[in-house]
Amino acid sequence: MVNSYPDLARLEGVSKTYTSDTGPTDALSRISLSLGNSETVAIVGPSGCGKSTLLLVLAGLEKPTSGSVTFKGQKLDRPPREAALVLQDYGLFPWKTVRQNVELGLRIRGEAADESRLQDLLGELDIASKIDDYPQQLSGGQKQRVALARAFILNPALLLLDEPFAALDTLTRERLQELLARAWRKRGFGMALVTHNIEEAARLGKKIVVMQGSPGRISKMIDNSMACDKDYEESDLFYDMCQNVRRELEDVT
Amino acid sequence: MNRPLDYLWGVLVLLAMWQLAAWTAGENAIASPWITLVALVSEAETAKFWRHIGASSFRILAALCISFVVAVPLGLYLGSSRRADRIARPLIYLTYPVPKIVFLPLAMLIFGLGDLSKIMLLSIILFFQLLITTRDAARGVSRSAKHSLLSLGGNRLDLFVHVIWPATLPAVFTALRIATGTVVAVLFFVESLGTRYGMGFYILDAWGRADIPQIFVGILVLALMGVILYETFDVLERVYCRWSQL
Numbered sequence: 001m002v003n004s005y006p007d008l009a010r011l012e013g014v015s016k017t018y019t020s021d022t023g024p025t026d027a028l029s030r031i032s033l034s035l036g037n038s039e040t041v042a043i044v045g046p047s048g049c050g051k052s053t054l055l056l057v058l059a060g061l062e063k064p065t066s067g068s069v070t071f072k073g074q075k076l077d078r079p080p081r082e083a084a085l086v087l088q089d090y091g092l093f094p095w096k097t098v099r100q101n102v103e104l105g106l107r108i109r110g111e112a113a114d115e116s117r118l119q120d121l122l123g124e125l126d127i128a129s130k131i132d133d134y135p136q137q138l139s140g141g142q143k144q145r146v147a148l149a150r151a152f153i154l155n156p157a158l159l160l161l162d163e164p165f166a167a168l169d170t171l172t173r174e175r176l177q178e179l180l181a182r183a184w185r186k187r188g189f190g191m192a193l194v195t196h197n198i199e200e201a202a203r204l205g206k207k208i209v210v211m212q213g214s215p216g217r218i219s220k221m222i223d224n225s226m227a228c229d230k231d232y233e234e235s236d237l238f239y240d241m242c243q244n245v246r247r248e249l250e251d252v253t
Numbered sequence: 254m255n256r257p258l259d260y261l262w263g264v265l266v267l268l269a270m271w272q273l274a275a276w277t278a279g280e281n282a283i284a285s286p287w288i289t290l291v292a293l294v295s296e297a298e299t300a301k302f303w304r305h306i307g308a309s310s311f312r313i314l315a316a317l318c319i320s321f322v323v324a325v326p327l328g329l330y331l332g333s334s335r336r337a338d339r340i341a342r343p344l345i346y347l348t349y350p351v352p353k354i355v356f357l358p359l360a361m362l363i364f365g366l367g368d369l370s371k372i373m374l375l376s377i378i379l380f381f382q383l384l385i386t387t388r389d390a391a392r393g394v395s396r397s398a399k400h401s402l403l404s405l406g407g408n409r410l411d412l413f414v415h416v417i418w419p420a421t422l423p424a425v426f427t428a429l430r431i432a433t434g435t436v437v438a439v440l441f442f443v444e445s446l447g448t449r450y451g452m453g454f455y456i457l458d459a460w461g462r463a464d465i466p467q468i469f470v471g472i473l474v475l476a477l478m479g480v481i482l483y484e485t486f487d488v489l490e491r492v493y494c495r496w497s498q499l
Binding site (some may be wrong): 056059060061079081083084085087089091092093094095096104106108109134136137150154160 | 386395398400401403404405406408411415416419420422423494495496497499
């Protein structure tokens with residue numbers, strides 16, 4: 001596949017088979033995909049088609065059964081330091097305050113947290129007043145903002161998001177989509193986003209990967225270069241893109 | 254104690270039931286609360302009584318410490334390693350249901366008549382309760398929590414320190430509370446043989462002399478020991494698991 005971006009991450013013929021007591025299950029079959037620097041990819045597909053597995057492989061948390069995964073040209077055999085993962089259930093640790101959650105990645109890496117940078121980041125994400133709260137004291141939207149702050153503070157080259165806004169109400173989801181697009185415009189990280197939401201995929205993915213299941217494979221790649229642009233979702237092009245993605249999804253579901 | 258009013262209510266109900274039972278059964282079978290209190294004050298003036306309490310407290314605390322130090326790390330490990338759990342599970346499930354109290358004579362043969370045999374037996378009984386609860390809690394830690402930590406660059410040690418241990422801690426406190434009930438109950442049996450000190454011996458000795466008030470003093474002291482331990486664990490949980498109380 002031709003890619004105008006220098007490679008940030010690349011999957012070549014990646015297959016993943018899980019083995020359990022009930023026998024082997026093919027989750028991914030010969031997936032090839034590249035993600036350029038500052039490129040955003042939205043991965044859509046029916047439930048169980050291997051989208052999340054694909055993301056975990058990209059995150060270095062699942063090893064492919066066959067095929068290769070590289071990050072910045074290096075073989076990926078563990079989570080890369082320059083990637084950050086945001087999960088649907090936020091992945092926050094309830095025993096840590098907002099501050100402790102956000103600073104944890106830095107602490108683990110032996111880096112000191114810059115207080116003014118932390119405050120700026122929490123301010124940007126509108127959660128500065130929650131710094132000493134525990135996750136249980138936050139709303140779903142606030143929790144996801146904390147999860148984003150924990151990712152952003154690491155200055156990731158690659159941001160991986162697994163249905164990050166699926167559990168949120170429509171308005172909160174749209175606000176966070178806009179916040180994510182703004183953060184991408186400001187920071188320029190590469191982004192791989194797994195989502196069930198067609199509008200979300202069209203809004204945030206410059207490349208939309210449509211997957212089909214049993215086993216999970218790529219059915220279609222759609223170029224969507226205006227994603228993350230301001231006011232894109234107000235245009236007819238955005239509407240057409242959503243219809244296009246919908247048709248592709250209907251074909252594979 | 255942080256809930257004096259709750260305790261006042263509980264104590265009043267208990268005293269009323271106790272007094273009613275004493276009236277019904279007669280003072281020769283059940284000493285009334287007042288008679289027990291008088292006997293307690295009198296006993297508290299003797300050094301021997303405190304030696305009984307000291308011996309029991311030492312055995313309880315030693316058994317809790319030993320079982321905690323052995324069972325909790327092992328439970329954390331088994332809960333986070335499927336392979337290790339698969340190997341250890343049959344051994345645990347085969348030995349857990351065996352009533353360990355029947356090993357008291359054997360423990361006395363192996364470890365002698367002194368404190369060691371009693372502490373070891375109490376420790377073995379507590380070990381299983383702590384091990385299984387801790388293992389199950391560690392096994393219940395979500396995949397997403399582990400993924401989050403690993404994606405931040407954490408290693409296996411970080412996973413234990415920042416995820417598995419704090420996630421498991423509330424269950425460990427629950428296990429300690431359950432274990433406290435067990436240890437106080439079993440203490441009575443293990444102190445019935447091969448010792449002249451401890452609240453178990455104190456109660457049996459009073460029983461042999463048909464000293465009903467002293468029997469109830471012994472029961473009251475065992476109950477108070479349990480309360481002190483429960484409250485200690487509650488305080489520690491509030492300090493170390495503040496997040497779980499929100």
